Amino acid sequence: MAPARPHARPRAGARPGRRGLGAAAGAAAGAAAAAAAAAWGPAARRRRGGPRRGRRARRARGAGAGRAGAPRRRRGPLCRAVARAAQARAAERGRGEAVGACSERRGAAAGREVSLVAVSKTKSAEAIGAAHAAGQVVFGENYVQELLGKAPLVPAAVRWHFIGKLQSNKVRALLAGVPNLVAVETVSSVKLADKLAAAAQELGWGVDGVEPLGAYVQVDTSGEASKNGVPPEEAPALAAHVARACAGGLRLRGLMTIGAPGDPGAFDRLARAREAVSRELGVQPGTLELSMGMSGDFEEAIQRGSTSVRVGSLIFGARQPRAPAA
Numbered sequence: 001m002a003p004a005r006p007h008a009r010p011r012a013g014a015r016p017g018r019r020g021l022g023a024a025a026g027a028a029a030g031a032a033a034a035a036a037a038a039a040w041g042p043a044a045r046r047r048r049g050g051p052r053r054g055r056r057a058r059r060a061r062g063a064g065a066g067r068a069g070a071p072r073r074r075r076g077p078l079c080r081a082v083a084r085a086a087q088a089r090a091a092e093r094g095r096g097e098a099v100g101a102c103s104e105r106r107g108a109a110a111g112r113e114v115s116l117v118a119v120s121k122t123k124s125a126e127a128i129g130a131a132h133a134a135g136q137v138v139f140g141e142n143y144v145q146e147l148l149g150k151a152p153l154v155p156a157a158v159r160w161h162f163i164g165k166l167q168s169n170k171v172r173a174l175l176a177g178v179p180n181l182v183a184v185e186t187v188s189s190v191k192l193a194d195k196l197a198a199a200a201q202e203l204g205w206g207v208d209g210v211e212p213l214g215a216y217v218q219v220d221t222s223g224e225a226s227k228n229g230v231p232p233e234e235a236p237a238l239a240a241h242v243a244r245a246c247a248g249g250l251r252l253r254g255l256m257t258i259g260a261p262g263d264p265g266a267f268d269r270l271a272r273a274r275e276a277v278s279r280e281l282g283v284q285p286g287t288l289e290l291s292m293g294m295s296g297d298f299e300e301a302i303q304r305g306s307t308s309v310r311v312g313s314l315i316f317g318a319r320q321p322r323a324p325a326a
């Protein structure tokens with residue numbers, strides 16, 4: 001199949017989106033995504049001031065892994081955004097505010113800024129839109145099909161993190177159907193990293209001034225067979241592979257862990273894994289993010305070094321149990 005090169009012309013406002021939702025991707029993405037692609041592709045994103053526009057976007061987001069200085073994020077807007085997002089739903093009033101305020105307070109106490117990925121799985125596009133209207137920009141989803149369905153329905157300026165188990169055979173559909181994907185947090189094998197890097201480059205990430213796709217190496221810090229991720233001792237090798245061999249399409253942003261409930265030691269193990277990774281790469285640990293902490297433990301995670309918390313139910317309310325996968 002001829003590679004789609006939607007980002008070949010980075011000139012803003014030049015022409016409508018030309019991302020080819022190729023046959024495979026189109027089928028997987030479904031009719032909604034295909035219909036939305038023209039109005040919503042990368043060129044449209046550039047027109048609207050979407051998220052992946054090279055240096056300027058990078059600066060706005062702060063220096064990332066491998067660049068000078070520690071990752072920097074804005075602090076105040078996080079709090080206000082989450083607060084307003086919560087207020088968008090009277091029933092949830094106060095929740096988001098608590099998350100934002102706590103994140104900022106803890107982060108400030110630790111001399112760090114902490115970013116928030118609002119985990120919107122099982123929640124409607126309307127709920128995401130309300131949170132976005134209130135200022136939250138980064139959202140996380142953990143099922144490919146669910147994200148493919150929702151992505152075209154939310155504002156184009158939303159930036160997505162994929163935070164779920166990702167099978168190599170779904171990589172292309174994910175990237176083709178979600179042009180505003182900015183990071184995959186669940187890179188747990190060389191094979192997956194290679195697939196992501198190839199698809200990212202083919203579809204325009206890391207090409208012609210467009211940001212590479214962010215990648216986090218997922219680490220299994222609790223030694224649970226059910227958890228995904230590499231054991232901590234394998235993190236340096238995988239991170240080095242992502243940072244070097246995959247550099248064309250991916251940018252290593254840091255490490256991610258879920259951690260067993262009630263095991264805050266998992267956060268310390270991720271922080272130690274980052275030390276090892278930074279030695280392997282010859283960079284300062286602070287240039288690598290630590291994505292850890294959810295609704296139940298984000299404060300603990302921040303105290304133990306988190307730079308990015310992934311919070312869902314505390315913001316959007318409890319989730320209904322998911323229907324069994326088909």
Ligand SMILES: *Cc1c(COP(=O)(O)O)cnc(C)c1O
Nearest residue numbers: 119142163294295310311312313
């Ligand atoms: C669902 C999910 C979250 C958010 O969980 P909450 O307890 O709702 O905050 C965070 N990270 C991952 C990987 C998830 O799947």
